[in-house]
Amino acid sequence: MKKKLPINDTSQAVGLDIALELAHFITGKSNMHYGVWDDLKVNLSNLGIAQETYTEKLFSYLPNDKNLNILDIGGGAGETAKKLLKLGHQVTIIVPSPILASYAKTKTSNKANIHLCTFEDFQPQKNESFDICLFSESFQYIPLKQALKKSKSLLNKTGIIIISDCFRSNVSSTKLYRPPGGGHPLQEMYKEIDSNQLKIIMEEDITSSVSASIDLEQQFYNTLGVIIKRVIQSYSNRNKFTFKIMKIIYKILLSHKKRMQLNDRLFNNSRNSEIFELYNNYMIFLLKPHI
Numbered sequence: 001m002k003k004k005l006p007i008n009d010t011s012q013a014v015g016l017d018i019a020l021e022l023a024h025f026i027t028g029k030s031n032m033h034y035g036v037w038d039d040l041k042v043n044l045s046n047l048g049i050a051q052e053t054y055t056e057k058l059f060s061y062l063p064n065d066k067n068l069n070i071l072d073i074g075g076g077a078g079e080t081a082k083k084l085l086k087l088g089h090q091v092t093i094i095v096p097s098p099i100l101a102s103y104a105k106t107k108t109s110n111k112a113n114i115h116l117c118t119f120e121d122f123q124p125q126k127n128e129s130f131d132i133c134l135f136s137e138s139f140q141y142i143p144l145k146q147a148l149k150k151s152k153s154l155l156n157k158t159g160i161i162i163i164s165d166c167f168r169s170n171v172s173s174t175k176l177y178r179p180p181g182g183g184h185p186l187q188e189m190y191k192e193i194d195s196n197q198l199k200i201i202m203e204e205d206i207t208s209s210v211s212a213s214i215d216l217e218q219q220f221y222n223t224l225g226v227i228i229k230r231v232i233q234s235y236s237n238r239n240k241f242t243f244k245i246m247k248i249i250y251k252i253l254l255s256h257k258k259r260m261q262l263n264d265r266l267f268n269n270s271r272n273s274e275i276f277e278l279y280n281n282y283m284i285f286l287l288k289p290h291i
Helices: 011-027 044-059 079-086 098-107 144-153 186-195 212-238 240-253 256-267 273-279
Strands: 069-073 090-095 113-116 130-136 155-168 198-205 280-289
Touching: 044 079, 044 212, 069 079, 079 090, 079 098, 090 098, 098 113, 130 144, 144 155, 144 186, 155 186, 186 198, 186 280, 212 240, 212 256, 212 273, 273 280
Parallel strands: 069 090, 069 130, 090 113, 130 155
Antiparallel strands: 155 280, 198 280
16 A cells, blocks of 8 residues: 655645745745736746736636635635635635645634645535635646545535636647646546536636746746856866766766756756647636536
């Protein structure tokens, strides 16, 4: 039987923690999602604006009712929950990382109910149900069948599910490396919606609006690549023997495939908005159980 890692040791949780620190350093906020770049120049100074525009788009799918009981699944560092609380809603956050949970507690001034667990392990209180199950770029990390079935079971009689995330398109990749983006296959998503007797109230494809986020990410890695290359050149000229030893260790630690992937990430432009749009559909779904 495979041993289950502690939540804070999983690769997903570690990745979220790192992303949080970078996001806060760059934008001063704890958003870790794509941005909507319509009419915006793609650079770091506009990242915060693009992410706020994304949140505005997401919130446009909320019912106009006040005091909704919202389950924020994969709520990150609490930026979304903070805004929802300010609008007068009650918020329960599910987050798999102790660091993110701590940030969320501070960000929401301890007004949100925070569960340190995965969605799969989440147990609601007795007779607890929600007006909205909200997935903002967290849906892809949960097994598809379980995500829809469980979220449906957590809704009250008038409840809805809002999903904003990346899904894989029907285009098959012929590349050696995994293309940018990810998520569940979109066609499988439609099948699961039907099999769980859910009705699509609204859906929107915003792929072209968010894809520039990939260009910005690649710009960051290319800049990092220039810095690393310059440091290597300087160090190798001054410490030739030590540098040879380091190269040997590097090759031992990383396989040829991993080294090629890292080189591609730092020095090429194979991850860009055009490739992202080919292999992905970034969708917003509003779902409701059939009555």
